[in-house]
């Protein structure tokens with residue numbers, strides 16, 4: 001057969017986690033916590049199972065959960081999403097992203113993506129026959145040149161995908177970036193897919209600039225989110241998307257046939273857990289401590305860095321240490337120094353190598369101490 005994705009291999013997250021396991025290395029590569037998720041949340045999911053939430057959830061998601069999500073947008077952003085018409089619960093953000101693209105992208109449509117880009121964006125576009133138009137950003141600032149973006153928008157541009165706080169770089173977009181995007185897409189049919197899975201992980205008192213805060217932009221935006229990031233349980237694969245009703249109608253046409261609905265007891269448990277807003281509002285503080293600990297412990301190492309502004313990733317520049325290609329260096333660190341990371345070239349256009357690696361700090365303090373001891377020896 002002729003592959004629909006000839007240039008796609010196995011995702012780097014699977015590759016590096018497997019290598020970490022093979023060499024018994026500390027795994028700071030794939031992004032997931034190595035401490036347990038909340039006992040209270042686990043108990044609420046168990047309660048949901050014992051209380052009969054064991055059959056199909058409604059197609060768009062458990063209504064209590066959609067109401068809890070809607071309340072969150074009111075509380076944090078004073079933004080209204082109708083729980084029945086404008087919010088759909090998905091199998092993680094990945095399925096939301098895939099289904100959004102499937103619902104709107106036709107062969108030869110153009111989708112603008114910013115690189116480094118999270119690795120599920122481009123294949124989702126290509127398998128649906130679309131074409132990605134990359135805009136390459138550069139370390140360490142990863143700043144967007146909005147004139148360049150303007151020059152890449154054509155009559156074929158159907159979608160722009162954005163992601164702040166940004167995986168893998170740990171940078172965030174400012175209010176001005178969002179206003180520029182709003183202006184450039186005004187009076188167009190371009191759909192904005194705003195991947196906000198790290199909305200609750202933002203540091204140094206910065207404010208998350210959600211697409212829903214910009215009235216005109218909101219009208220053409222999907223926001224995607226992931227409870228795996230927020231509640232430390234990436235294995236549950238529960239996320240959601242929200243969008244104005246006209247867009248959500250099209251989304252659900254696809255969603256109902258590629259998954260129909262997702263794990264019901266987990267949805268009900270999360271809904272009950274979210275009744276207390278501290279469960280998600282406390283996340284910034286929790287991860288700021290982890291970031292600060294990690295950075296203070298590696299300050300004497302030969303790695304250079306700009307502190308992460310959001311996400312639970314820190315990018316480290318190793319150009320003082322070696323000029324090896326980043327994938328080779330990441331693999332060697334795993335084998336020889338027993339620490340695994342993610343090379344950024346994988347997410348770049350033409351494997352652009354800025355000599356930076358991404359380390360996940362969603363780890364116990366003990367693991368962060370061990371990791372920094374290793375990093376200080378390299």
Ligand code: PMP
Nearest residue numbers: 092093094118167197226228239
């Ligand atoms: N987008 C980004 C930027 C991510 O980092 C991730 C997961 N790490 C996802 C989407 C996918 O989220 P989920 O695991 O909920 O599918």
Ligand code: GLN
Nearest residue numbers: 013014029030031032167
């Ligand atoms: N999003 C996680 C990361 O960036 C990985 C998710 C996955 O393995 N697909 O590390």
